Amino acid sequence: ILIGGFVQLLAGFLAFRKYDHLGGAAFLTFSALWSHLVNISAGNSEGFTAGSIAFLVLNAFLIILASSFNVVLLCMTLAMELLTICFLLFTLENLPLPFEIVMLSIFSIICFYGATASLANSMFGKDLMMMGPPLFTGETSKKDTEDPPPCVCPKSHCTSGLRTIADLLNRGAVCGVPTDTVYALAASCKHPQAIEKVYRIKDRPQEKPxxxxxxxxxxxxxxxxxxxxxLWEFMENVYPGGIGCIIKKGEWLKKLGVGAGYSRVGTQDSIMIRVPDLTVLVHLIDMTGPLAITSANPSGEVDSTHHDMVISRLGHKLEGVLCDGESDEVVASTVVNCTKIDESGITIVREGCIPVGKVMQIFESVKNR
Incomplete structure (x- = not known):
């Protein structure tokens, strides 16, 4: 009895270490019952009867949970339920001894296999011994696995994923991409219709550049x-990073590769340019040329800080989302107006992930050199 209780106890602790909470709870419960059997040998039948009835109720819930876990655990909980009933009948002297021995043998075999399998699988970190599939699976989990994403969602660490998104952008698609701040919607500057689509996707006011x-x-x-x-020196000190500089617009943008999207980015007189500090995005821009960028959220709502947020909120309107997990920041970039940097210095248009004090410190350092 004591050995059986110890083995179940050890299996329970190892199951918890593997984050198998149901298996751990079951093994620890069975360990307590093994220890409780000492009451029979000590002649304390009344204490055993009261404890066994409480265990029957608890084990009934474990049976229900085990049915959605694995076959071995389900068989173990069912056998334990029957065995506990046998022990109760035995204390009332209403059970033949041979039948009790048979039930105890069956339960011992199941417990031995279950504990051994749990110990082996937990110690080696893989399924060395089969535990069987769950008897019941939730319909919602099946639905989640069967529903395809609303758009193409490649992983950012795969070269093929970058190529997929780059090809989409080069063909005039709008995609969600990670940045060094929050997730953004991207469109190629070579496709003005894609930039127009960005405005429609997030319901962005046309007056916002x-x-x-x-x-x-x-x-x-x-x-x-x-x-x-x-201005060159200031940009050299803030790029790459979470600061965007607004500078005067001109025909030089076409040499930069902006192309047909010239009239759809920035305002009539100025344009904000940023160099992101994110390797994945930099490689993507090298494959597509300059990208028109705005935050990947419906206008007026909070920024998207994970690709799942982009997919759930805007995925049905996008051709693709480059999945890169959690964003590095929870707010967008800091925007600095540099159009009059030589006359009156810089002005902060929007404070974002880079504090105003740090921006001004950089500017003063550059100006006083």
Whole structure:
């Protein structure tokens, strides 16, 4: 009896270590019953009867739960229920001894296999001994596994995933992508109709401009925009990162690769440009050219900080979502107006993940060099 209780106790603790809470609870409960059998040998039949009745009620719930767990645990709980009834009848002297021995033998075999399988599987971290499938499975879980995602959802760590999203963007699709702040909607600057679609997808007011992302400052230098040395140095200190700089717009954007989307990004006179500090997104931009970017949330709602949020909120309107897990930040980037940086300095348009104090500290450091 004591050995049986100890084995069940050990199996229960190991099951809990493997986060098998139902199996652990069952084994610990059975361990308590094994120990409770000492009451019979001690002649305390009244105490055993009261405890056994309480156990029968508890074990009935374990049977229901075990039916959706695995066959071995279900058989063990059923056998324990029958065995407890046998013990109760035995204390009342209404059960033939041979029948009790048979039931105890069956239960012992099931317990031995279940405890051994649980010990082996827990110790080696894999299913060395079969426990059997669940008898019942929830319909909702089946539905969750059967329902396909509303759009293409490749993983960001796969090269094929990046190529899939890049191909979609290059064909004029709108996709959800991770950034170094929160998730965003992206459209190729070569496709103005895709940028228009971004506005419709998130119900964004037309008067709110959309910024562009580039992969590095060398792209900007190659376009030769009329930027002062002070602004160049400021951008070199904030890129890549969570600060977007608003600068004067011009024909140089077409050299940057903005193309047909020139009139749909920024305002008539200015454009916000950002270089993200996220390797996955930088590689994607290298494959597509500059991207028109805005946060991946319905206008006026909270930002999306996980690809699941993008899929559930906007997936049915998108062609793809690049899945990268949790975002690095919970708020968007900080936006700085640099159009008059040489005359009156910079102004903060929106405080985001980079505090205003840090932005101003960077600017003062650059200006005083």
């Amino acid at each position: 959309i910024c562009i992302f580039i992969s590095n400052l060398d792209q900007l230098r190659a376009a030769a925009p009329p930027i002062s040395p002070l």
